[in-house]
Amino acid sequence: MHAILATVGTDGDVFPHLGLGAVLRTRGHRVTVAAPEPYRARAEALGLAFASLVTTAEVGQMLAHPDLFHPLRSGRMMARWGAPMIPRQYELLVRLACEPESVLVTNPGVLAGRLVQEKVRCPTASLLLQPGLIPSSISPPQMVGGLTIPSWFPYPLRSLYWLALDAAGYWLVARSLNSVRATLGLAPVRRVFRWWWSTDLVIGLFPDWFAEPQPDWPPQLRLAGFGRFDGTRNELPEDVRTFCEAGSPPIAFTLGTGMTHAKGFFRAAVAACEKLGGRGLLLTKYPEQLPARLPPTVRHCGFAPFRALLPLCGAVVHHGGVGTTAAALESGCSQLVLPLAWDQPDNAARITRLGVGVALGARQRTAGHMASALARLMTQKVRTRCHEVAVQARGDNGFEVAAGWIEELARNKS
Template sequence: MRVLLSTYGSRGDVEPLVALAVELRALGAQVRVCAPPDEDFVELLDRFGLPLVPVGQPMRSMVRPSSAAEASRRAAELAAQFDAVAAAAEGCDALLASGLAHFSSRSAAEKLGIHYEYATFAPYLLPSPHHAPPPMVLPGQPLPPESADNGMLWDLNAQIFNTLHGEALNAHRASVGLPPVDDVRTFVFTDHPWLAADPTLAPWQETPELDVVHTGAWILPDERPLPDDLLAFLDAGEPPVYVGLGSSRRVSQDVASAAIEAIRGQGRRALVSGGWSGLGLIDDQDDCFAVGEANHQDLFRRVAAVVHHGGAGTTATAARAGAPQVVVPQAADQPYWAGRVADLGIGTAHDGPLPTVESLSAALGTALDPETRARATALAGTIRTDGAAVAAKLLLDAVGRGRAQVSA
């Protein structure tokens, strides 16, 4: 069995596919991965002996579209990844995509006639009468009326998908001999998307509109030891507070300053992770330590709290470690995860992406409360770790059933 896993996104999109690839390989499948050619991702896949097929530009160089015209150009660029994805999928039995790889990957699977699945890591992206869609409006378009219910908002969401992406997507499909699509959102997510998120952290309410396969989060085990200098810092005092914004970019260094001052105000030491945001220390005092690439699964068990951007992977890792969280959402699905952390009582959601000393001090006061720690500790034992294994078996079983139907 040969499987191609395809994604275009940040570390939070790539690492879960590596977890799935490891499980698929353990079941005897041959796996290759399409992903952006960022050095971080090359190193990650190489660590697990997985071949990387580079697609598109490095994610670090991508700029968020600021207009409908730019969004349409981005859709055209993503659809144009078809050639690389289709070449990588040649001879494969199945293709699973995540992130922004849907434009090229679903068309490639359709052209090659192979089994296709799409996975997302946050339920708020999927149409449902039980929640509103992500905020999404066209430039110059009036805001929906306050009386609009979830159904009306999702209808508007579908229209926006068609307006932003329909022309570019269908132009490319025509160029490779595929018919047009009239519902881009359904094309993107399919009518049976996989939800690779923990059921406790991200519950899904069943809806007749979608047949969602809720596999659990795809967690990549990390057995790397922590660096000696980091261990020495951890052992030199009380557990510190971790601060990092992951793959978020164009973040003001004022965030690091506000975080360190707020942490010091709580009488705590600080661990500052640079990440893609480039956060750094603000002085040379010995109560702060700069963290590079490290095993978060181990590290988060040793900290007093985790201040982070609210990526799906970081939220799940902190929850599994029993670490109280302060989520400072920057974009995309991060406000959703901030809300879930607050609703579960395992931390707090910061209001907006730009914290001040005062706002972070208040948030840390909640996160460092013993009751928050107790709730976080209790919830940690409920986080499932078998999501990638479940998904790997489901995928291979689905391909096997398809083969049997063809043979019959």
């Protein structure tokens, strides 16, 4: 089998495809990762072939845009950024998919992948990382910008909400998508957020205790559980380990690998540590975002595998990305979530319901707010609950389960 794993985005979007690719390779399959160019070295280090879906310059443009994590403008920004790439991404993926015994596994946001499935009938699975993308009227996800369906809203009318969301999707991206479809002899699409799921298989890379399946979910959706891959072989830099073990467990602070506008967040993080009399670890690839001088109780780390780091931490303050969320759940680390956009409010709500963390609103991001929330989290009651959930989270590796389903898809479609 030749598995083609296609995705765009940052570490949280790409690492699951790399982790799944590594598992598929150990099971004897040929794997090509189609992803942004900056991930070439990581893929090749795992023995995976690589094809570039997004150039390094285009990634830089995306990360530098101030609307990337805006609760309302982020969708429009990403649509304008990504729509012009659809034709060339289709050409790349269809060339790979026409090779013998190929199976395509795509992030739903890679619209070119669904075009390939329709045009050349390549067996295709959508890899869904977060439940917040599922348009359920029975159990609606928490949406950005206060746009969540309220609990009192009559159920028969909830379908109108999703129609409105699809109308927005049509305005944002379907017109560009349909111009490409016309050149391929395919009929136009109107409800993009229903169409973008593979009709063969949708693999949810999260467990049912994190998001209970609902009767109105896509019938082809199966839940594999969380995958475990942090971009490396889980080796923690020795200087980071030494710092973590040199005193009380530090608090880890991150807004994700794609955040390039976090100066205020890191200033507040340092001040929150000082208010608590605690230690902190600031995680960012962009050190220019940090205060000019850090106190001796706070240090910077450019990158650390979370499943190695978070068991050594007293808590983690983060944006609510599902990768950070899963790693913290498995590590038994309490979570303070500051959701910004995308699926992050939904993940934050699930963390809160599990009793392993709390979330702060957009106007609750000061050092005082963070220190107060962290003080509530770092109690024996919360630590006990985190350890209980960690036992659940350390179950089957979702990548192994997903790999078996992909092999099954390939056999059934051959």
